[in-house]
Amino acid sequence: MSTKQAKRPVPSNNNRPTKVGGNNQKVKKSPLIKASKQELAYRVPECVHHFMRALVDPFEAPTGACLPCDLFPLPSAKYKVFARGRMQLGTAGIGFVVITPTSANDAGFLQCTTSTTVLAPAALLSTATNVSNILCAQNQFTIVQVTSGAVATRLVAYGIRAKYVGQLMDRNGVITAYEDPDHQDVRRFSYDTLNSNPYSDIHRVGGEMWDASVCQSGPVTPSEVEFQSVVYPTNSNATLGLVVSGVAGDIYEVEGYLHYELIGQTVSNKTKSHAEPTFFGKVIEAAKNITDSGPLSPEKGPSFWSSFVDTVREGLPKLIGTIGNAIAPGFGSALGMIGQGLLGPPPSSVFHSSNYNQKTPQLLLK
Numbered sequence: 001m002s003t004k005q006a007k008r009p010v011p012s013n014n015n016r017p018t019k020v021g022g023n024n025q026k027v028k029k030s031p032l033i034k035a036s037k038q039e040l041a042y043r044v045p046e047c048v049h050h051f052m053r054a055l056v057d058p059f060e061a062p063t064g065a066c067l068p069c070d071l072f073p074l075p076s077a078k079y080k081v082f083a084r085g086r087m088q089l090g091t092a093g094i095g096f097v098v099i100t101p102t103s104a105n106d107a108g109f110l111q112c113t114t115s116t117t118v119l120a121p122a123a124l125l126s127t128a129t130n131v132s133n134i135l136c137a138q139n140q141f142t143i144v145q146v147t148s149g150a151v152a153t154r155l156v157a158y159g160i161r162a163k164y165v166g167q168l169m170d171r172n173g174v175i176t177a178y179e180d181p182d183h184q185d186v187r188r189f190s191y192d193t194l195n196s197n198p199y200s201d202i203h204r205v206g207g208e209m210w211d212a213s214v215c216q217s218g219p220v221t222p223s224e225v226e227f228q229s230v231v232y233p234t235n236s237n238a239t240l241g242l243v244v245s246g247v248a249g250d251i252y253e254v255e256g257y258l259h260y261e262l263i264g265q266t267v268s269n270k271t272k273s274h275a276e277p278t279f280f281g282k283v284i285e286a287a288k289n290i291t292d293s294g295p296l297s298p299e300k301g302p303s304f305w306s307s308f309v310d311t312v313r314e315g316l317p318k319l320i321g322t323i324g325n326a327i328a329p330g331f332g333s334a335l336g337m338i339g340q341g342l343l344g345p346p347p348s349s350v351f352h353s354s355n356y357n358q359k360t361p362q363l364l365l366k
Contacts, residue, residue, distance in 0.1 A: 047274035052283055052308065054157035057298040058215055058257040065156050065259045066273045069225050069280045073273035076154075076261035081138035083109050087162060089173075089250045090117030094191050096125055097254040098238035099160045101216075103153040103262065104146045105139035107231050110160070110256045111238065115249045125187040125243070136258070141266075143231050150266045152227035155234070156259040159297075161213035162242050162252045164205050173205040173246030177214035179295040183221065183234055186241035194243050201294040205246070214240050217287040217296040227263055240295075282311045 047068045054065035063080035066073075089095035095113035102109060112132050113119065119128040141151050164171050178200045180186050186194070194200055203212040216239060219225050224233065244252065263270070286307035290296055296304065 045274065045276050045279060048276050048279040048283060051156065051280070052304070054259045055218060055283070055287055056215060056296060056301050056304050058157045058159040058259055059161060059213070059255070059298070061157070061259070063259070064271070066261055067154055067156050067225060067280070068274045068276040070273070070275055071277060073275045074263055075270040075272050076263045077267050077269045078259070078261055078271065079103070080257070080259050081136050082255055082257045083134050083136040083138070084253065084255045085110055085112055085132070085134040087112035087244070087252045087254045088115040088117075089113065089244060089246050089248055090115065090119045090128070091248055092118070092120050093248045094119045094121055094243070094245055095252070096128070096241055096243040097160055097162055097252075098125070098186055098241040099158060099256045100232055100236060100238050101155055101158045101234060101258050101260070102136070102232050103139050103151075103260055104141060104143045104231050105137055106135060106142050108133040109136040110134040110254065112254060121191045121245065124190050125241070126185070136256070145266070146231055147229060149229050151262060151264040152229045153233055154227045154261045155224065156261060157216060158240070158256070158258040159213060159215035160240055160242060160254060160256045161210045162244070162254045163210045164250065165253045166251050170247070170250075171205055173244055173250060175203040175205065175212040176243045177201045177203060177212050177295050177297065178241050178243070179214055179217060179291065180237070180239050181220070181291065183224070183237055183239040185237040185239070187238055191243050191245060194241070199291065199294060201297070212242055213297045214242060215296045215298070216240060217291045218284040227261070283308060285311045
């Protein structure tokens with residue numbers, strides 16, 4: 001009696017291998033299809049992230065920031081310096097601190113009123129008498145060296161801040177923070193004019209560690225993105241100011257911080273810089289969006305971050321076109337996926353955004 005051999009099971013259509021290129025291979029889903037079901041993620045280059053931190057908070061941002069605006073970046077030395085001093089309200093109860101950023105250690109860095117300053121609320125700040133001039137001793141070079149042509153400076157970010165240091169029970173006053181949108185000299189205005197200026201922020205002296213701060217929001221002229229062998233890259237203009245009204249003689253501690261780059265044959269400790277002009281443009285665009293309603297400051301970090309997210313989202317087609325539709329080094333393997341995540345979570349004191357995924361550090365664009 002013969003036994004029938006069991007028939008081999010016929011593979012179903014779902015499991016049937018498909019002949020591709022002469023070999024039996026399973027067809028894999030296209031990464032484009034897979035990527036289309038994911039959220040878009042941008043990789044923010046580390047140098048851009050560092051630059052953003054320096055802009056919105058030059059006080060706490062680490063040293064090493066550069067201006068990532070060049071197509072052909074030059075190696076440069078990256079500096080972070082600061083100067084600290086005292087500002088007092090003058091005889092009429094008005095005082096101010098302004099910054100003239102410089103890389104020279106024997107040039108005026110901060111200008112502050114004193115208890116003997118004569119300045120009425122309606123008088124121009126430039127007419128103030130008995131104003132003290134604070135140098136930045138942390139700068140490496142002198143005026144002669146900076147202007148000799150052997151050293152060239154480019155500003156990255158800077159800011160000033162002030163806090164009341166008198167008796168707690170006497171704490172009072174109003175501080176007006178201002179950045180000139182054209183980087184002209186703020187001393188061409190009076191306290192009354194700045195206090196009603198739509199680009200100013202008004203702070204009440206209170207219980208914060210620092211009562212007020214103001215930060216530069218990025219370059220506004222072509223020369224400000226170039227290296228210059230000059231003492232004052234802002235053309236001697238004090239582009240930032242904190243103007244205070246209160247009781248005559250009140251004392252405030254003030255600080256000015258500056259991030260800048262140096263190049264030249266006598267400059268040591270140079271490190272490579274980075275070329276990210278597209279992202280640099282988006283950072284500046286986001287910063288200028290913030291300054292439409294007042295100057296940049298650390299407490300505006302969340303708004304700055306959100307504005308950056310919006311400008312990147314709006315520029316999505318252009319950014320994709322920059323890298324093409326193919327795989328590019330450092331970018332995602334699918335069209336529409338740029339990078340894998342943000343390099344390092346932004347500090348909680350600077351950036352907050354619902355668009356930031358803390359578990360998988362990515363800038364998610366939903």
